[in-house]
Amino acid sequence: MTNIAEKISPGDKLIAELELNQDSLTGSDVIRSTRRNALKSFSKQGLPARKSEEYKYSPVNRLFQKELSFVTASPVSDEKENSFALAGLDASVIRILNGVVHIPVSGFDSATCAAWSLKSLPKEELSFFENHFAHYALPDTDPFIALNTAAFQDVLIIKIADGAALAKPILIQNITDSTHASFTQPRIFIHVGKNASVEIIEQFASTKKEYATVCNAVSEIVVESGAKALFYKLQNDCAGLQLISTTQVYQHHDSHFDTHTVTFSGSWTRNNLNIVPDGEHCETHLNGLFILNEEQHTDNHTLVDHRKPNCESNQLYRGILKNKSTGVFNGKIYVRPDAQKTNAYQSSKNMLLSDDASMYTKPQLEIYADDVKCSHGSSTGQIDEEALFYLRARGISADSARILLMQAFAKDVVNTIRIEPLRKEIELLIEKRLAN
Amino acid sequence: MLSIKNLKAGIEDKEILKGFNLEVKAGEVHAIMGPNGSGKSTLASVLAGREDYAVTDGSVQFLKKDLLEMSPEDRAREGLFLAFQYPVEIPGVSNINFLKTALAEIRQYKGLPPMEAKDFLKRVKEKQALVELQVSLANRSVNEGFSGGEKKRNEIFQMAMLEPVLAILDETDSGLDIDALRIVANGVNKLRAPERAFIVITHYQRLLEYIVPDFVHVMYNGRIVKSGTKELALELEEKGYDWIKKELGETIEA
Numbered sequence: 038m039t040n041i042a043e044k045i046s047p048g049d050k051l052i053a054e055l056e057l058n059q060d061s062l063t064g065s066d067v068i069r070s071t072r073r074n075a076l077k078s079f080s081k082q083g084l085p086a087r088k089s090e091e092y093k094y095s096p097v098n099r100l101f102q103k104e105l106s107f108v109t110a111s112p113v114s115d116e117k118e119n120s121f122a123l124a125g126l127d128a129s130v131i132r133i134l135n136g137v138v139h140i141p142v143s144g145f146d147s148a149t150c151a152a153w154s155l156k157s158l159p160k161e162e163l164s165f166f167e168n169h170f171a172h173y174a175l176p177d178t179d180p181f182i183a184l185n186t187a188a189f190q191d192v193l194i195i196k197i198a199d200g201a202a203l204a205k206p207i208l209i210q211n212i213t214d215s216t217h218a219s220f221t222q223p224r225i226f227i228h229v230g231k232n233a234s235v236e237i238i239e240q241f242a243s244t245k246k247e248y249a250t251v252c253n254a255v256s257e258i259v260v261e262s263g264a265k266a267l268f269y270k271l272q273n274d275c276a277g278l279q280l281i282s283t284t285q286v287y288q289h290h291d292s293h294f295d296t297h298t299v300t301f302s303g304s305w306t307r308n309n310l311n312i313v314p315d316g317e318h319c320e321t322h323l324n325g326l327f328i329l330n331e332e333q334h335t336d337n338h339t340l341v342d343h344r345k346p347n348c349e350s351n352q353l354y355r356g357i358l359k360n361k362s363t364g365v366f367n368g369k370i371y372v373r374p375d376a377q378k379t380n381a382y383q384s385s386k387n388m389l390l391s392d393d394a395s396m397y398t399k400p401q402l403e404i405y406a407d408d409v410k411c412s413h414g415s416s417t418g419q420i421d422e423e424a425l426f427y428l429r430a431r432g433i434s435a436d437s438a439r440i441l442l443m444q445a446f447a448k449d450v451v452n453t454i455r456i457e458p459l460r461k462e463i464e465l466l467i468e469k470r471l472a473n
Numbered sequence: 474m475l476s477i478k479n480l481k482a483g484i485e486d487k488e489i490l491k492g493f494n495l496e497v498k499a500g501e502v503h504a505i506m507g508p509n510g511s512g513k514s515t516l517a518s519v520l521a522g523r524e525d526y527a528v529t530d531g532s533v534q535f536l537k538k539d540l541l542e543m544s545p546e547d548r549a550r551e552g553l554f555l556a557f558q559y560p561v562e563i564p565g566v567s568n569i570n571f572l573k574t575a576l577a578e579i580r581q582y583k584g585l586p587p588m589e590a591k592d593f594l595k596r597v598k599e600k601q602a603l604v605e606l607q608v609s610l611a612n613r614s615v616n617e618g619f620s621g622g623e624k625k626r627n628e629i630f631q632m633a634m635l636e637p638v639l640a641i642l643d644e645t646d647s648g649l650d651i652d653a654l655r656i657v658a659n660g661v662n663k664l665r666a667p668e669r670a671f672i673v674i675t676h677y678q679r680l681l682e683y684i685v686p687d688f689v690h691v692m693y694n695g696r697i698v699k700s701g702t703k704e705l706a707l708e709l710e711e712k713g714y715d716w717i718k719k720e721l722g723e724t725i726e727a
């Protein structure tokens with residue numbers, strides 16, 4: 038009574054579905070050929086195996102236990118949409134729903150910033166887009182990049198004009214809303230023009246926690262010379278979501294990229310943050326904060342690939358793990374032979390609040406230049422009992438004392454959030470997360 | 474207000490307090506002196522509720538309640554205050570936020586409404602002046618980067634803010650320069666009141682010139698072995714502890 042279908046691996050099933058769908062997916066000839074190559078690349082790689090070094094602490098088989106299918110968008114009620122609002126934040130909002138882009142008519146000043154879905158991309162912008170698309174997030178480097186590049190339904194394209202200084206942040210709400218076990222592939226491309234400055238928040242959310250939905254998001258960000266981009270990733274309201282979120286950044290000389298990855302919810306989250314400062318005098322800040330509960334799993338993989346001299350990168354990650362949660366921090370720093378006078382730092386500190394929580398930390402520094410300053414530090418510990426007693430001895434309850442200490446622990450990262458309403462919102466969320 | 478009877482406590486297999494007795498009445502100041510390692514800080518910790526120490530025998534009544542049954546925070550809310558021998562640094566928790574939280578929780582416990590922000594700030598300013606603590610409390614974390622003397626002053630400042638019923642000062646004088654010693658002592662003296670009591674743990678008679686005690690006790694090997702008035706402190710300063718140990722040896726032999 039063996040069913041033949043049962044013998045097909047989840048990866049092969051995805052390939053079969055994609056091969057059937059290839060013709061119906063959107064894109065110019067160039068994009069279609071990129072898709073086909075990506076599918077070939079995925080067919081070669083397959084889903085990461087158990088022994089895969091890159092996914093060792095985050096085996097992906099549990100994501101594909103249920104039969105998943107690629108979905109098309111289904112509507113989200115207004116009420117649901119509003120529940121993801123960030124209080125007090127005045128931003129231009131773009132929504133991506135199950136990988137399909139919804140851009141409001143208002144809210145964008147075309148002189149400084151334009152946003153399109155792939156379908157609405159003007160003809161005169163096509164070659165610009167084709168010259169960048171999938172040039173940074175390379176399908177051959179990761180099976181999930183390959184999958185997304187083969188299967189995306191739409192692309193959010195944001196172009197910030199040279200010299201533009203955006204008054205308002207851009208809020209991208211990346212929402213997964215499904216009524217069955219689905220597999221979504223949101224895709225974003227952001228181009229920050231020369232000497233421009235922009236603040237972008239990418240907010241992940243899901244509407245239903247009862248379905249084993251998997252979201253495989255890929256963003257490519259190009260920061261042109263002299264430009265400054267702040268990029269915040271907020272993973273809240275993601276209950277039940279299983280998320281692979283890849284952010285691939287390419288920095289030109291004298292640019293500044295400052296990013297935060299804040300993870301509060303999501304049952305399983307893998308953040309791949311790959312940054313290539315490929316010009317002199319780049320500055321890069323990677324900050325991360327996660328507070329995990331129950332059986333949540335969060336894996337932050339970072340890669341900073343220093344290729345040119347006189348650049349600086351700084352990584353600051355803090356994690357608080359409760360109950361049976363698991364955290365991973367894998368921070369790679371490459372300093373290539375040309376990248377003399379690189380300053381690269383990395384700090385990962387974690388606090389375990391239960392004996393059942395676990396944290397895996399792996400710094401990986403590969404340095405091929407001699408005149409550089411690189412350092413890393415990581416620690417995983419418990420709450421400081423001496424400090425806890427001191428606070429209690431002043432009349433503060435054990436629970437509030439713990440919250441004070443954990444807030445203090447998270448503060449290193451919170452204090453670096455430059456958008457005030459966002460910082461306030463995150464402070465509130467932290468308090469809420471810590472209290473339960 | 475405080476009645477300690479035959480208190481025995483220790484850590485793991487080691488007994489540190491070996492039948493400690495002390496009666497403290499409202500308005501009194503008791504000084505406890507004694508050689509290093511005699512158990513003075515352990516006594517203070519056990520009274521404040523540090524869970525590392527196991528109480529194996531005896532009782533402690535505080536304001537007619539069983540102190541040993543209470544959590545550390547409830548002891549503080551009932552009016553017990555310990556100025557730590559080694560105040561800890563708590564990076565990331567601002568002094569002001571810490572005090573605000575402590576005061577709010579103490580008031581809530583007592584069924585009092587929260588303090589108005591402006592009254593709170595007024596009190597902070599006033600008490601800070603009292604101990605001449607010049608650090609910016611709003612911008613700095615609890616004890617972080619404070620000098621040894623500043624940490625001690627901060628303890629007295631917190632005491633002044635919280636207005637306890639019973640304050641235990643564990644070597645608040647050590648590490649203070651001569652001026653600071655006077656300032657801290659002055660801070661304590663300003664708080665002396667008929668309804669309030671102090672237990673002052675110290676190695677030096679000098680502090681007791683400023684904070685004049687009603688009683689002086691010598692602690693040795695987990696117990697009070699001699700009690701007297703402030704003259705006892707002078708005698709100790711002069712002769713050290715050997716004569717007491719000798720006396721003790723004799724009484725044991727006898």
Ligand SMILES: Nc1ncnc2c1ncn2[C@@H]1O[C@H](COP(=O)(O)OP(=O)(O)OP(=O)(O)O)[C@@H](O)[C@H]1O
Nearest residue numbers: 484489507508509510511512513514515516525558
């Ligand atoms: N947490 C602990 N673990 C192990 N031993 C301890 C602990 N706390 C106290 N002791 C021991 O108990 C004894 C009494 O220590 P305690 O700190 O109470 O002395 P003290 O009288 O305050 O000394 P000092 O005058 O040096 O401050 C010492 O021998 C000390 O080593």
Ligand SMILES: [Mg+2]
Nearest residue numbers: 513514515558
């Ligand atoms: Mg001591």
